Amino acid sequence: DTGVSQDPRHKITKRGQNVTFRCDPISEHNRLYWYRQTLGQGPEFLTYFQNEAQLEKSRLLSDRFSAERPKGSFSTLEIQRTEQGDSAMYLCASSFMAGNFHEQYFGPGTRLTVT
Amino acid sequence: AQTVTQSQPEMSVQEAETVTLSCTYDTSESDYYLFWYKQPPSRQMILVIRQEAYKQQNATENRFSVNFQKAAKSFSLKISDSQLGDAAMYFCAYRSETSGNTPLVFGKGTRLSVIA
Numbered sequence: 001d002t003g004v005s006q007d008p009r010h011k012i013t014k015r016g017q018n019v020t021f022r023c024d025p026i027s028e029h030n031r032l033y034w035y036r037q038t039l040g041q042g043p044e045f046l047t048y049f050q051n052e053a054q055l056e057k058s059r060l061l062s063d064r065f066s067a068e069r070p071k072g073s074f075s076t077l078e079i080q081r082t083e084q085g086d087s088a089m090y091l092c093a094s095s096f097m098a099g100n101f102h103e104q105y106f107g108p109g110t111r112l113t114v115t
Numbered sequence: 116a117q118t119v120t121q122s123q124p125e126m127s128v129q130e131a132e133t134v135t136l137s138c139t140y141d142t143s144e145s146d147y148y149l150f151w152y153k154q155p156p157s158r159q160m161i162l163v164i165r166q167e168a169y170k171q172q173n174a175t176e177n178r179f180s181v182n183f184q185k186a187a188k189s190f191s192l193k194i195s196d197s198q199l200g201d202a203a204m205y206f207c208a209y210r211s212e213t214s215g216n217t218p219l220v221f222g223k224g225t226r227l228s229v230i231a
Contacts, residue, residue, distance in 0.1 A: 004159075033218060042119075042206050042221030043160075056218065091160070095217075104219065106152075106160040 002026075004107035006092050012113045013082055020078045021110045025094030032075050033104060034067055035091040036060065043091055049075060050097065082114045117142045119209050121222035128197045129230050135182075136192045136225045138207030146212040149183065150219070151192045154204040163205070166190065168212075194227075202229045 005024045013019050025032050031050050035043035046065070047057045051072035061067075064082075069075040079086055089111050093104040118141045128134035140149070151163040166174045166183050174181050178198075182191045194201055207222040 031217070035219075040223065042121075042208075042223050043219070044221070045218035048218055058218075097217075102217070103162055103165075108159045 004092055004094050004105050006090075006107040006110050008110055009108060010111050010113075012115065015082055015084060015114055017082055018078065018080045019082060019112065020076055021090055021092075021112075023075045023077070023092030023094075023107060025074070025092070026096075026105055029094035029096045029105075030072065031095045031097050031102065031104075032069055033093040033095075034075070034077050035093065037089040037091055037109070038087075046077075046090075079112075082112075084114045087112055087114045117144070117147075117209050117211065117220050119207050119220050119222035121207055121225050123225045124223070125226045125228070127228040127230055128194070128201075130197055130199060132197055133193060133195045134197055134227065136194075136205050136207075136227070138190045138192070138222055140188050140190065140207070140209050142188070142209065142211070144211055144213040148210045148212060149181075149190045150208040150210070151179070151181070151190075152206045152208060152221075153201075154206065154224070155200075156203070160206070164192065197229050199229050199231060202227055 007022045033048040034046040037043040049069040064080045067077045089109045091109045092107040095102040095104045147168045149166045154160045164176045178195045180193045204224045206224045208219040
């Protein structure tokens, strides 16, 4: 088990460009979460999937953001027309839903800088 | 909406000493989990300890223990025999079990420094 992986680890882009991040969860994990963490803050929930179904989206997820999880495996998070306010660490986590408790395992994150 | 508050932006402790990190939360629900996560510099977040709200007994994991006061909505983390490797950001987090909503709600974190 290699843990949750995210790619790229760092991304620098110019305002107005589109970016896409990838998250590979722990195999067999059926739930996948995206969080955003800005400097000096704790992670904030963006969206989550159970298998391929996107079950919840935060109000933080504007129309410029879209997430997918085709076939219930890896997930992508795309930000269109990036803004400087999008600069943050984007964290992915996965869990296996079984019983009452399902620990979320976090990836190393993708740090986005919008110039 | 649930909120989590960590009132100590930074804390420091001498190596081998004990430190307590504070966390309070606000919820109207009765069924939930509370967590402490550790985020070392440039490394991924890992779970330190969890507490089920229905359990009265405080959780313990080796040198880490919690003081869970449900009525006061308080959930502090005690680190005993602090080690240099304990230096990190610590986040308190809440997860509802009532509505089936599973995303975590985090506090702003406490940066812990360990002094040799």
